[in-house]
Amino acid sequence: MTALTSSSRDDGSGRGYEVFLSFRGPDTRLTIADCLYNDMIRTGIHAFKDNKELRFGKEIESGLLQAINDSRIYILIFSKGYASSKWCLWELARIVELSRDNNEKTILPIFYDVDADDVKLKTMLYRKALRKHKSDSGKDLAKKWKKALREVARIKGRNLKDHGLHELINLTVKEVFSLLWTRRTDMLDHLVGIKDQMDQIMKLLDLGTFDVRYIVIHGMGGIGKTTLTEAVFRQISPQFQGHCCFLKDVRTLDMVNLQKKLLSDICCINLSFIDDGTDMIKTSFRDKKVLIVLDDIDNQDQIMRLASKPEWFGGGSRIIITTRNIEFLVMEGEDDNVPASNNRHFSLYDMPEMNHDDALQLFCERALGCAKPPPNYMDIANKLINALGGLPLALNVVGSTLYGKCRSTWENMLYKLNKVMNEDVKKKLMISYEALESHQQQIFLDIACFFINLEKTTAIKYWDAVFGYPTEIEVKILTRMSLIKIMDYDKLWMHDQLRDLGRHIVHPESGNIRLRGSRLWSHKDSFHVVQRKK
Numbered sequence: 154m155t156a157l158t159s160s161s162r163d164d165g166s167g168r169g170y171e172v173f174l175s176f177r178g179p180d181t182r183l184t185i186a187d188c189l190y191n192d193m194i195r196t197g198i199h200a201f202k203d204n205k206e207l208r209f210g211k212e213i214e215s216g217l218l219q220a221i222n223d224s225r226i227y228i229l230i231f232s233k234g235y236a237s238s239k240w241c242l243w244e245l246a247r248i249v250e251l252s253r254d255n256n257e258k259t260i261l262p263i264f265y266d267v268d269a270d271d272v273k274l275k276t277m278l279y280r281k282a283l284r285k286h287k288s289d290s291g292k293d294l295a296k297k298w299k300k301a302l303r304e305v306a307r308i309k310g311r312n313l314k315d316h317g318l319h320e321l322i323n324l325t326v327k328e329v330f331s332l333l334w335t336r337r338t339d340m341l342d343h344l345v346g347i348k349d350q351m352d353q354i355m356k357l358l359d360l361g362t363f364d365v366r367y368i369v370i371h372g373m374g375g376i377g378k379t380t381l382t383e384a385v386f387r388q389i390s391p392q393f394q395g396h397c398c399f400l401k402d403v404r405t406l407d408m409v410n411l412q413k414k415l416l417s418d419i420c421c422i423n424l425s426f427i428d429d430g431t432d433m434i435k436t437s438f439r440d441k442k443v444l445i446v447l448d449d450i451d452n453q454d455q456i457m458r459l460a461s462k463p464e465w466f467g468g469g470s471r472i473i474i475t476t477r478n479i480e481f482l483v484m485e486g487e488d489d490n491v492p493a494s495n496n497r498h499f500s501l502y503d504m505p506e507m508n509h510d511d512a513l514q515l516f517c518e519r520a521l522g523c524a525k526p527p528p529n530y531m532d533i534a535n536k537l538i539n540a541l542g543g544l545p546l547a548l549n550v551v552g553s554t555l556y557g558k559c560r561s562t563w564e565n566m567l568y569k570l571n572k573v574m575n576e577d578v579k580k581k582l583m584i585s586y587e588a589l590e591s592h593q594q595q596i597f598l599d600i601a602c603f604f605i606n607l608e609k610t611t612a613i614k615y616w617d618a619v620f621g622y623p624t625e626i627e628v629k630i631l632t633r634m635s636l637i638k639i640m641d642y643d644k645l646w647m648h649d650q651l652r653d654l655g656r657h658i659v660h661p662e663s664g665n666i667r668l669r670g671s672r673l674w675s676h677k678d679s680f681h682v683v684q685r686k687k
Contacts, residue, residue: 169223171333172200175244180232181265185318189228192326195397195418197390198333216608216643221247225258226329229305231272232265236279239286242298249301259332261325262310272306274299330391345518346511347384350504354385357500358471360392365463365498369474369482372504374650375546375578378475379448381504385473386446393444400459402649404451408458415459419443431458435465442469449649450476463498506543513538515545519552519635520563533563540570540581546650547581553635554585579654585634586654592620593627600637600645601655609643 172193176186186202193200201220221227227248235241252258264272271278279302287295313321357368370378379401390397398418400411412430416422420437424430443466447459460472479501507515514524516538521527526534541547551570555563566584573580589597596616604612609628616624631637640646647655 170199170201170220171224172198172226172228172329173221173224173248174200174202174228174230175241175248176230177232177234177238177241180234181230185230185263185265185313185322188318189230189322189325191421192322192395193329195390195395196326196330197387197397198326198329219643222251226332227252227258227260228263228325228329229260230263230265231267233267233278235267236282236298236302237285239290242286242301245305246297246301249304260305260308261328262305262308263321263325264310264312266313268312269306269310272302274303326395345515346507347381350381351385351388354381354502355389357502358385358389358473360389360469360471363468365466365468365470365472367460367463367472367474367499369476369479369499369501370504371476371479371501373544373578374477374653375544375648376504376506377545378504380545382446382448382473382475386444389471390444393442396441397444399446399448401448403447403455403459404449405649408455411459415445419445429458431461434459438466438470439464441467443467444471444473446473446475448475450474451478451481453481507545507548508543509535509538512541512543512545512548516541516548516552519549520555522556530560530563533560533567536567537563537570540567544578544581546648547578549635550582550585550651553633554588556633578650579657582651582654585636586658589631589634589636590627592616592624593630595620596624596627597631597636598655598659600631600647601652602659604645605647605652606644609639609645612645 174186174190176182178186190200190202201217201224203217203220221244229245229248248260252260262269262272267278268276270276274280274283283295283299286298311321311324316324354368354370358366370382372378383399386397386399396419398415400406400414403411409430412434413424416424416430416433416437419441422433422437445460447455450456456474460466463470466472482501506512513526513534517523517526517534520534521530537551538548541551551566555566569584570581573584586594586597599616600612613625613628616627628637632639636647636651638646
């Protein structure tokens with residue numbers, strides 16, 4: 154099997170932003186900014202758009218700073234009010250500063266309702282705003298912003314009046330993807346064991362054919378189904394003209410919200426309320442070539458209400474499904490409401506475990522920060538690989554747990570793994586949980602039960618109050634150990650196997666007497682507890 158893992162040790166924070174949009178909200182948010190952002194997202198480009206109108210001088214959120222620092226491409230949308238915003242000018246100056254020091258960063262100016270001469274300060278439009286900033290914010294800051302504006306204005310950009318809105322957005326998205334494509338292709342050379350698996354999926358997808366195809370990727374949790382699918386999605390999504398949607402963790406989410414996201418991503422239909430979007434999906438997608446990923450499906454109803462039949466979609470559409478269990482799949486003639494697993498539209502791919510050499514490389518990158526162990530660690534590294542069974546999630550988590558630890562700690566880990574050699578992956582992951590200190594365990598359980606997709610800063614404020622000391626270091630330790638990730642917009646995320654482990658530990662029927670029932674995330678369990686107390 155494969156894992157989409159960088160060959161250089163990272164902090165486990167997840168995928169960084171590729172594109173940063175800088176714009177003046179009141180001028181462009183509801184026109185070019187939103188349309189450009191949504192088109193990039195549908196094309197598989199990881200873009201950041203700040204949805205908050207912050208007043209200059211307020212504390213800058215770490216997520217926004219990180220997005221500016223991580224992004225490779227900056228799209229600056231110059232409008233009449235851009236220079237009147239100190240916040241826009243702060244972003245601009247930071248972007249110019251980063252681009253001067255890094256040749257791999259690219260600035261793409263768009264002149265929305267202004268000309269390059271306005272940005273070069275050859276007219277009074279921006280000069281008037283800068284004069285006001287000079288008196289409000291000081292001479293030095295105004296000089297810095299003036300220099301940044303003139304520097305950016307020398308870069309060849311696109312003007313709305315030369316193209317029209319729709320054409321301008323299309324040209325920009327194509328240019329962004331072209332600039333990113335070389336980098337993405339290079340990245341594959343540094344990913345452990347991904348290429349062969351991607352080649353197999355690409356053969357099954359057979360993108361040159363006009364029929365509608367379903368690809369089901371089947372394997373146990375933690376084997377890398379979602380990671381592989383994300384890599385494929387990113388590679389092929391530009392061929393679907395923005396009609397793309399990746400629905401993650403389908404089995405854990407509300408169906409109506411999943412349908413809303415599907416309609417929004419592919420048709421830009423934003424609905425505040427629908428009872429059931431199945432009929433709308435049928436009629437809206439019929440003439441569109443779509444790419445849809447249904448990640449972590451576990452029953453027929455989910456397929457029936459999201460992607461029931463090939464006839465729902467336009468020619469050339471591809472539906473990719475990941476699942477741990479294929480028992481819900483049907484044979485031809487058994488059920489007309491779901492695609493049959495033995496018809497010409499349907500292909501099944503069983504994910505194998507990672508081969509030993511790739512597993513060793515992935516483990517060593519997490520545990521040692523290099524691709525191979527030193528000679529005195531080779532024997533124990535190989536034994537740990539065998540004990541972990543080629544499962545990327547376990548290799549990541551256990552390897553990260555051992556990072557910076559001495560050989561005796563590695564031997565102790567091997568002893569514990571051998572005791573649960575034939576048990577499921579939860580028991581192997583449990584060893585890394587038990588290696589945490591008490592407060593780190595509490596934070597892990599809070600995230601598993603309540604805080605997935607919560608902003609990190611909000612959760613840290615809660616833990617600071619509970620434990621009485623700054624807890625950000627504890628979150629960093631959990632991140633470094635690959636037990637959690639910090640994702641888009643600084644939100645907490647956890648692999649579903651780790652989430653299930655945490656919830657199992659505190660379940661009311663758990664064998665852990667001290668922790669069972671300490672956190673109730675299930676409505677059913679909460680109701681039973683309330684009933685017992687009446």
